[in-house]
Amino acid sequence: MRIEPVNESTCIVYFGDRICDETAGLVKQATDIIRATLSDVITDLVPSYTSVLVCYDLERIDRFDIRSRLRKALKQTPVAAQDELSSQTLELPVYYGPEVALDMEDVCEFSGLSAEEVIRIHSEQTYRVYAIGFSPGFAFLGSTDPRIAIPRKSTPRLKVPVGSVGIAGTQTAIYPSATPGGWQIVGRTPSKMIDWDSESLALAQIGDRVKFRSIARDEFVSLGGQLDEL
Incomplete structure (x- = not known):
């Protein structure tokens, strides 16, 4: 120190x-x-x-x-x-379906893996919250399995939908709000990443652990998930 x-x-x-x-x-x-x-x-x-x-x-x-x-x-x-x-461990439900996994095809092509393999690898890992930044509640999680560690997009999107789960190199993250971004989007969570009752506003705090749970489309919708681009 x-x-x-x-x-x-x-x-x-x-x-x-x-x-x-x-x-x-x-x-x-x-x-x-x-x-x-x-x-x-x-x-x-x-x-x-x-x-x-x-x-x-x-x-x-x-x-x-x-x-x-x-x-x-x-x-x-x-x-x-x-x-x-x-520290706490957060289990976050994620729908990895084609309507929301905007860059799954690119991740599959880059890694040489099928979509099912990418989903399994991404969701079986337990991640640590390394930093909070970029926008309120945006948690940088590491470390991504090297097999799916794909670089950021060369041209960022002007708006990434709320709840989008992305990969960028050895990190993964969830977009807590609709913002521009260049992470490779592989799914979406219905969980709200901004906690207005907490001191930091972020549901996940630095040092916490995050585990993703793959869910079906019906459960995603029933939990309040949105399938549109907003």
């Missing part, structure tokens, strides 16, 4: 240089601990793949004391134990 200043009221805590499950666990642990123990001086926290950006109130603490308090706070429960207590 290392702490580096960004500006007079912000510093960043690094937990590694490699994006992996262990580092994601450390980031999750640190975010929870900092939020719980330094709430009197922290104005914002921005966790990412390998670090946590810490914004603090200069009227309550200076750059020397914040470093000292951060180091003291983070010398707590080992990551494995803390991670199990603070």
Whole structure:
């Protein structure tokens, strides 16, 4: 762990240089601990793949004391134990049918696999939430099985439908709202990824685990899923 200043009221805590499950666990642990123990001086926290950006109130603490308090706070429960207590596993239903799997043919051609094989590989993996960004509730999940790790589209769509599940390289993600995007779309979930009752607005939090469950068209519709392009 290392702490580096960004500006007079912000510093960043690094937990590694490699994006992996262990580092994601450390980031999750640190975010929870900092939020719980330094709430009197922290104005914002921005966790990412390998670090946590810490914004603090200069009227309550200076750059020397914040470093000292951060180091003291983070010398707590080992990551494995803390991670199990603070993380959740979300099971998200996904319909992989042709009406919504807009890029399944391209994924199949790129990987040399059938649609059934792509669906099985994508849904049997348990993913870790590495980062939240791009748009509210957009969770970057890793790591995708190398057999279906297809690059982003060369020309992004102007609008990707709400709930679309996409692949880009070694990551997969769900579009929480209709936005432009270049991920390869292989399915759609009826689950709402924005939770307006939570502090972060995101249903999935950094460090959480996500498991996809393949569902039929009828179940997708019954759960509120939309088959149109909006």
